[in-house]
Amino acid sequence: MTDHTSHAIRLRSVSRRYGAGDSAVTALDGVSLDFPRGTFTAVMGPSGSGKSTLLQCAAGLDRPTSGSVVVGGTELTGLSERRLTLLRRERVGFVFQAFNLLPSLTAAQNVALPLRLAGRRPSRSRVREALARVGLADRAGHRPTELSGGQQQRVALARALITRPEVLFGDEPTGALDTRTGREVLALLRSMVDGEGQTVVMVTHDPVAASCADRVVFLVDGRPAGELTGAGADAIATRVTRLEAAPC
Template sequence: MADNQAVRLEQVSRCYAAATSAAVRALDEISVVFERTTFTAIMGPSGSGKSTLLQCAAGLDRPDSGRVVVDDVDLGPLSEKALTELRRDRIGFIFQAFNLLGALSAEQNVGLPLRLAGRRPDSAEVRAALAQVGLGERAGHLPSQMSGGQQQRVAIARALITRPKVLFADEPTGALDSSSSRTVLKLLRTLVDEQGQTTIMVTHDPVAASYADRVVFLVDGRITDEMRQPTAQGVAEHMALLEADTATARVGGGE
């Protein structure tokens, strides 16, 4: 049912020019639906197209062919200005590297998307967003005064301040230790369960993937399988098989 679809990709392909070889086909006619109020992890061997899928789904990159629909809006016909406005109003994005501005406090970093949209941040709203991620008492701290896990939670609050329809996360725990990773993953899970926040996450970590409702597996730009109610062990075993198959295929193909 389309009403329950937060993001839909239809026959999406994306190629990149390569200086030393033929063009690289990062996505190969991918069709997939991400339902509202669910948490999906995207996994696959290195070079499988995970980040490209996330970027196309979030409107950060335009596919060469196919259709991307976010919150019932077809991204294809949108001008760059309209696409920027849609990303600003309906999409939140979390990066592995946090991307906080070092000269700004946590409160100022969280309010930045509102300032960029021409709105004056409401201090109570910003502090509520920080409290939501467990950092209500750190509003005045600079990024350098916080741990990596705390910085990522500030980045999550910043992504949530515009109340996005979809939250995209690209390796959100990739730069964190295991304890900080668990804190961030529990927070993402809570946002889905308690606030209905649709979340789509790229990860290489089976433990991180086990927090999701569903794992979608990519190989060479194509979706090969998916797993519902994943466990860390089940995901790790499936990834080991995919990586072994990929390595065998490359050897067999003379790569």
């Protein structure tokens, strides 16, 4: 018998189609994947392969057309919108490439936002703890325009972590950063997995970023196309190049 508690996320035969008839587009086509707790997984593949759709379905941001998504033992398929919203607020963290910080709020206020939206009053100590976790304890009173790109992304990370989520999802979280700053954010994610047992699932186009993960899952045309475990950037880049090579 499979131990369901050892997996933060389980996808079984997940498909996602948009539209109907001849114009229908299949973004995911019968995907079955497990994401073990306390691991760092990168998701890669050619443009249009379904990477972001996979992330959104796994995080409960989008509903699959068919199949099963289980997060921390909870089946998402039959949940009402209200219960799905509560699950996302309490058990899932999401970090976007564009940071999505509110410019009129300070770093501390941005970090506290998920708890306020949930009707909870965040304690100052909890907000300080989240900012300290990403190395920004001294930037609590700064607004986004007063922070570098890397600092803004770390505020976005702290905001995603304030609810202590079971899974942290990142959709190209280093895509808008320069190389050095991107590496700092990746090192932070890696340390959260190794030191705190956080589960991280990240979509990326960057083989170097993917090499920070425990494993890399590849998608092509909405289907899994193999994976690599503990691979370096060169091996990952070679696999991506093969997947992207169009037949003559």
